[in-house]
Amino acid sequence: MADLVHLARQDDIAVITIDNPPVNALSPGVPEGIEALLHQAAGDSHVHAIVVIGAGQTFIAGADIREFAKIVSGERPRISLHPFLNAIEDCPRPVVMAIHGTAFGGGLETAMAGHYRVIAPDAQVGQPEVKLGLIPGAGGTQRLPRLAGIAKALEMCAGGQPISAPEALDLGIADRLIEGSLLEGAISFAREIAAMPVRKTRDRNEKLANAPAPLFGFAREKTRKLARGMTAPLAAIDAVEAATRLPFDEGCRREAELFDQCLYSSQSRALIHAFFGERTVAKVPGLPKDVQPAEIARAAVIGAGTMGGGIAMTFANAGIPVIVKETAADALGRGMSTIRGNYAKTAAKGRISSADVEQRLSRITPQLTYDGFDQADIIVEAVFENTSVKKQVFAEIGRIAKPGCILASNTSSLNIDEIAAATGRPEMVVGTHFFSPAHVMRLLEVVRGRETAPRVIATAMALGKKLGKIAVLAGNCPGFIGNRMVGPYLREAQFLVEEGASVEQVNQALYDFGMAMGPLAMDDMAGLDIGWAIRKEFARFEKPGVRRPRLPDILCELRRFGQKSGRGWSLYDADRKSSPDPELAALAEKAAREVGVQRRTILDEEIVDRCIYALVNEGARILEDGIALRAVDIDITYIYGYGLPAWRGGPMFYADTVGLANVLTRIRELEKIHGPDLWSPAPLLERLANESRTFTDFDKLKANS
Numbered sequence: 086m087a088d089l090v091h092l093a094r095q096d097d098i099a100v101i102t103i104d105n106p107p108v109n110a111l112s113p114g115v116p117e118g119i120e121a122l123l124h125q126a127a128g129d130s131h132v133h134a135i136v137v138i139g140a141g142q143t144f145i146a147g148a149d150i151r152e153f154a155k156i157v158s159g160e161r162p163r164i165s166l167h168p169f170l171n172a173i174e175d176c177p178r179p180v181v182m183a184i185h186g187t188a189f190g191g192g193l194e195t196a197m198a199g200h201y202r203v204i205a206p207d208a209q210v211g212q213p214e215v216k217l218g219l220i221p222g223a224g225g226t227q228r229l230p231r232l233a234g235i236a237k238a239l240e241m242c243a244g245g246q247p248i249s250a251p252e253a254l255d256l257g258i259a260d261r262l263i264e265g266s267l268l269e270g271a272i273s274f275a276r277e278i279a280a281m282p283v284r285k286t287r288d289r290n291e292k293l294a295n296a297p298a299p300l301f302g303f304a305r306e307k308t309r310k311l312a313r314g315m316t317a318p319l320a321a322i323d324a325v326e327a328a329t330r331l332p333f334d335e336g337c338r339r340e341a342e343l344f345d346q347c348l349y350s351s352q353s354r355a356l357i358h359a360f361f362g363e364r365t366v367a368k369v370p371g372l373p374k375d376v377q378p379a380e381i382a383r384a385a386v387i388g389a390g391t392m393g394g395g396i397a398m399t400f401a402n403a404g405i406p407v408i409v410k411e412t413a414a415d416a417l418g419r420g421m422s423t424i425r426g427n428y429a430k431t432a433a434k435g436r437i438s439s440a441d442v443e444q445r446l447s448r449i450t451p452q453l454t455y456d457g458f459d460q461a462d463i464i465v466e467a468v469f470e471n472t473s474v475k476k477q478v479f480a481e482i483g484r485i486a487k488p489g490c491i492l493a494s495n496t497s498s499l500n501i502d503e504i505a506a507a508t509g510r511p512e513m514v515v516g517t518h519f520f521s522p523a524h525v526m527r528l529l530e531v532v533r534g535r536e537t538a539p540r541v542i543a544t545a546m547a548l549g550k551k552l553g554k555i556a557v558l559a560g561n562c563p564g565f566i567g568n569r570m571v572g573p574y575l576r577e578a579q580f581l582v583e584e585g586a587s588v589e590q591v592n593q594a595l596y597d598f599g600m601a602m603g604p605l606a607m608d609d610m611a612g613l614d615i616g617w618a619i620r621k622e623f624a625r626f627e628k629p630g631v632r633r634p635r636l637p638d639i640l641c642e643l644r645r646f647g648q649k650s651g652r653g654w655s656l657y658d659a660d661r662k663s664s665p666d667p668e669l670a671a672l673a674e675k676a677a678r679e680v681g682v683q684r685r686t687i688l689d690e691e692i693v694d695r696c697i698y699a700l701v702n703e704g705a706r707i708l709e710d711g712i713a714l715r716a717v718d719i720d721i722t723y724i725y726g727y728g729l730p731a732w733r734g735g736p737m738f739y740a741d742t743v744g745l746a747n748v749l750t751r752i753r754e755l756e757k758i759h760g761p762d763l764w765s766p767a768p769l770l771e772r773l774a775n776e777s778r779t780f781t782d783f784d785k786l787k788a789n790s
């Protein structure tokens with residue numbers, strides 16, 4: 086305990102420092118330590134006021150998230166933080182909380198129990214618990230509306246977004262902004278207020294009055310749209326509403342009931358899995374410890390099409406100057422005007438200033454030559470998805486790039502080793518598979534080739550973080566992790582339409598499952614021609630006699646390529662808004678006749694099972710093949726690249742929650758109906774199910790081996 090929290094005295098001011106790296110979480114021992122030292126300081130007659138501050142990079146970043154699983158499993162009792170926070174509030178000496186870094190969750194709740202708060206200008210405060218499927222559980226929903234008002238408390242507790250220090254000051258969450266040394270500022274502030282009576286947040290009820298009646302209704306309506314399918318944000322609204330109706334202690338009891346409901350929910354387990362997963366994927370086992378990522382100060386991109394333009398913006402947004410090369414002036418002009426248009430839209434939404442737009446544009450140099458490519462630290466190729474075109478480009482850059490330059494391909498499915506062989510320096514080649522739109526989507530799949538050097542992998546992973554992406558390492562196989570899995574997922578969606586489901590039913594069933602969009606809507610957005618080209622490229626590997634979807638080929642033969650051509654699985658207007666296509670049913674019947682399929686009524690449950698279990702089964706094979714390092718890498722790939730909701734935890738975690746034995750039983754039923762070529766269970770899935778284990782167990786075993 087003594088190690089986690091320290092007490093020192095600066096004349097008449099006691100300073101309690103929380104020292105629990107990396108983020109000063111309220112792990113067991115921390116609240117007890119603070120409380121004991123507060124008691125000690127308050128009992129010292131020389132102490133006139135007390136400052137509580139965090140050591141290292143931050144004030145308290147919240148409860149210790151690792152503890153929640155232990156509470157749910159019964160390994161540890163759930164300990165209420167209320168007595169601790171009330172003890173702070175009841176301290177007879179004024180307590181000043183000195184906030185820097187991030188006072189999040191239980192961190193902000195602790196700060197609000199202090200009598201005063203001072204804050205560093207770049208600090209942030211927030212109640213992000215909903216992102217973990219929880220609500221504030223230590224009085225946040227009761228104290229925050231008393232300080233910041235009901236509307237802001239609703240927004241912060243239900244939305245989970247942090248606010249800046251100046252905003253916290255405006256709202257009354259903080260009492261003073263401290264430029265320069267936070268500790269010195271906090272101590273002099275403490276001296277100023279030392280003689281004043283203590284103010285308890287729980288008694289400050291003035292901001293609770295006069296909440297307009299419809300406020301909570303509006304908040305619920307907005308939340309149902311913005312956090313579709315999530316339960317915690319609605320519970321957070323209920324808890325804040327309780328603050329307006331109940332005395333403080335009763336409000337806290339209501340908050341605790343709602344917190345417990347969230348804590349024991351599968352959504353919370355899934356979101357906590359995703360929180361740690363996001364951090365786990367950055368760790369690459371097996372990379373030599375002394376490998377340091379290279380610095381990326383200059384970049385070049387080849388191709389200014391859909392992906393090249395977005396990738397160039399991503400570099401420019403991160404402050405890295407980038408050259409963009411095209412083959413012809415008109416393609417380059419189109420690419421640059423799309424980039425300008427994208428920035429203008431972002432500026433119009435108020436997310437960046439016009440000065441930011443100019444600065445970012447000034448970092449992008451459009452050109453038709455390889456001039457300056459010999460200065461680049463990384464070259465990212467984003468030309469057509471065709472192996473021979475890519476090989477030619479890589480042969481060219483292999484000749485001109487400086488030694489140490491990383492040669493990266495944005496291919497979404499092609500063989501990295503084949504491309505690398507064209508360069509004469511395959512150890513420098515890596516896949517950097519950005520997702521569309523590249524300046525928006527968070528996922529970056531880093532693809533390791535047979536000869537990719539460890540330093541190149543470390544650099545690509547670190548670059549991902551610098552670009553604001555979540556980088557997941559994948560092995561080299563057709564489609565890597567993401568698109569390899571999406572193959573069977575889309576295949577099932579397409580089969581289902583041939584078998585009798587409507588396009589709208591398939592899309593809606595997966596949307597209701599929580600996906601950001603239905604599979605066929607996604608297909609239309611990506612462009613049906615892309616799948617068509619890939620099917621042609623990989624046709625030579627396909628086993629004869631195995632059923633393949635016929636309908637997407639029929640659509641492509643009719644030049645129905647999706648959104649870009651105004652019709653694909655659905656019809657699209659000029660604003661790319663979709664509507665059902667009355668001709669599609671006839672085309673589906675034609676496809677069914679050609680492949681000899683009997684059309685029938687299909688239930689939504691079958692749609693979800695077939696699409697999601699196709700993902701799970703392929704995911705298990707990907708794990709077995711070593712293409713993904715861990716099951717959680719697959720989960721993070723799907724959450725950040727394919728719109729699977731984080732509250733499902735990813736496809737593999739979802740399968741764990743259903744129970745792998747149940748998943749296996751359903752896959753065996755599907756195997757009986759559709760044949761082993763499409764549905765034989767992955768051996769790893771069978772093994773784990775037979776051993777009553779989960780994919781999470783698989784990851785743990787692997788980490789410990």
Ligand code: 3HC
Nearest residue numbers: 107108110146147148149150151189190191221222223364
């Ligand atoms: N508990 C336990 N571990 C935590 C943690 C927490 N609250 N917050 C961060 N960590 C761990 C991370 O897992 C990571 O561990 P690793 O190095 O082993 O991978 C390490 O701390 C550093 O974290 P980041 O890599 O995320 O560091 P950053 O500097 O990028 O970000 C941060 C720091 C902004 C604090 C970010 O970690 C964060 O947002 N943390 C979560 C904050 C949060 O959700 N707090 C609420 C918790 S729930 C709660 O308080 C309930 C209460 O109401 C009762």
Ligand code: NAI
Nearest residue numbers: 388390391392393410411412416467468469470496497521
């Ligand atoms: P695109 O067709 O929009 O753009 C390709 C661009 O490359 C064209 O503008 C073309 O003129 C240019 N180009 C071709 N050869 C060139 C050369 N030798 N030098 C310079 N420029 C050249 O294609 P898109 O969609 O941007 O795809 C690019 C790559 O990204 C492909 O490998 C694709 O598989 C991959 N990808 C595509 C995604 C998508 O959703 N569109 C998603 C993820 C990856």
